[in-house]
Amino acid sequence: MHHQMSAEMQECMDACHQCHVTCLSMAVNHCLEAGGRHAEPQHIKIMLDCAQICSVAMDFMARGSEHHRHICRECAEICRACAQSCQGLDGMEDCVQACLRCAEACEKMAA
Incomplete structure (x- = not known):
């Protein structure tokens, strides 16, 4: 049986994808080049963590995993x-926006 994806889940996957790409590209192409506070290890780590968890959440939703809810909860956090x-x-405005949009979408999926 084909897993039917809800519009809400598709929207969340899109938000996760956008956040993944934004965080990854900004960490490498903006933050490291900007230096200073942008390049502090804790900042780079959270950006890479964010990119990774967004990718993982997307994968879990794409395959209709019953575990997507707690992955999405973690992703939102x-x-x-x-x-x-x-x-x-x-x-960093684009990154902030992408992260908040993804957090909201993931919170809906986790509910």
């Missing part, structure tokens, strides 16, 4: 931590 780390740093 990490996305919020990443958004907080990015807030106040120059040029």
Whole structure:
């Protein structure tokens, strides 16, 4: 039987994908080049954690895993931590936005 994906789940997967790409590319192409607070290990780590968990959440939803709810809950928490780390740093608005959008979508999936 083919797993039917809800519009809400598709929206969450799209948000996860956008967040994954944004965090990964900004960590490597913006933060490391900007240096200073942008390149602090804790900041880079949360951005890479965020990119990874978004990818994992997307995979779990794509295959209709019954475990997607707690993965999405974890994803939302990490996305919020990443958004907080990015807030106040120059040029990080896109990342903050992507993280918050993903956190909201994942919180809906976790409910």
